[in-house]
Amino acid sequence: ESLSFGFLQVASPVPQGPNKWHEQFPIAKGQRQSPIDIVTSNAKVDKALSDNPLKVSYSNNCCQSVTNTGASFQVVVDGAGTEISGGPLDSTYKLVQFHAHWGPLGGDEGSEHTVDGVTYPAELHLVHWNQKYKDVGEAVDKPDGLAVIGVFFSRGKEHAGFKPISDLFAKVPRKADKVDISFNYDPACLLPARRDYWTYLGSLTTPPLFESVTWIVMKDPVEVSAEQLAALRNLLWETPSGEGQMCNNYRPPQPLQGRLVRST
Ligand SMILES: CCc1c(F)c(F)c(S(N)(=O)=O)c(F)c1F
Numbered sequence: 001e002s003l004s005f006g007f008l009q010v011a012s013p014v015p016q017g018p019n020k021w022h023e024q025f026p027i028a029k030g031q032r033q034s035p036i037d038i039v040t041s042n043a044k045v046d047k048a049l050s051d052n053p054l055k056v057s058y059s060n061n062c063c064q065s066v067t068n069t070g071a072s073f074q075v076v077v078d079g080a081g082t083e084i085s086g087g088p089l090d091s092t093y094k095l096v097q098f099h100a101h102w103g104p105l106g107g108d109e110g111s112e113h114t115v116d117g118v119t120y121p122a123e124l125h126l127v128h129w130n131q132k133y134k135d136v137g138e139a140v141d142k143p144d145g146l147a148v149i150g151v152f153f154s155r156g157k158e159h160a161g162f163k164p165i166s167d168l169f170a171k172v173p174r175k176a177d178k179v180d181i182s183f184n185y186d187p188a189c190l191l192p193a194r195r196d197y198w199t200y201l202g203s204l205t206t207p208p209l210f211e212s213v214t215w216i217v218m219k220d221p222v223e224v225s226a227e228q229l230a231a232l233r234n235l236l237w238e239t240p241s242g243e244g245q246m247c248n249n250y251r252p253p254q255p256l257q258g259r260l261v262r263s264t
């Protein structure tokens, strides 16, 4: 939105970059911020994670719409029957939305988490909230409020499962644009076949940066085509020089602050 004084149109300020977020959100320099660089040799295999495997049960008619949030695309989910449990989670969490973060056209940076310093061109986030709370608004700032599954996208062959979603980006070019998802869609198709992951306690990676996320980062990337990565740039956002292609909407890795990363 922009402020208007009759003749004078004052554009709403372009959001500040990650290195200035701490001015308005001091928790940006907190003790459990995300993302992090996952140093695989320091990750500790925890048998308990495999003894109680992560259970992902999504229904195939849970996705309602795709929106341009001005910072990413967001597929809004109605949550009916889309639950995860087990693994690092002490209760059932329900899917509320998924979105992604990506880099420049053709580049290899863009993921938020990195693995031994290696970046991927994009990272998908499936956001779930703890069913012990009455709604996602109550859960969003609680230490055990959210569980986000991160899936790395690598550049390769087309991802047939992602195509119905990536084809919609051209329909939501501007902030607040929204298109309904009229077809059945099961977001589980976006998960890699091998369900091994790293898990650690962290935060939202965009303001308000609440330290409320149990992160579950899948070890294996899923392949998407260069065209599907390019489709992410059909989404537009405000840049200092006016409207431009949405890209580089990722936060770089944050200090680990002594946290343990566990591994299956
Ligand atoms: C408050 C809404 C919100 C975000 F803005 C967000 F960026 C993430 S993230 N990148 O950590 O997955 C969430 F999980 C989330 F729930």
Ligand SMILES: [Zn+2]
Pocket (backbone or CB within 6 Å): 099, 100, 101, 125, 205
């Ligand atoms: Zn995210």
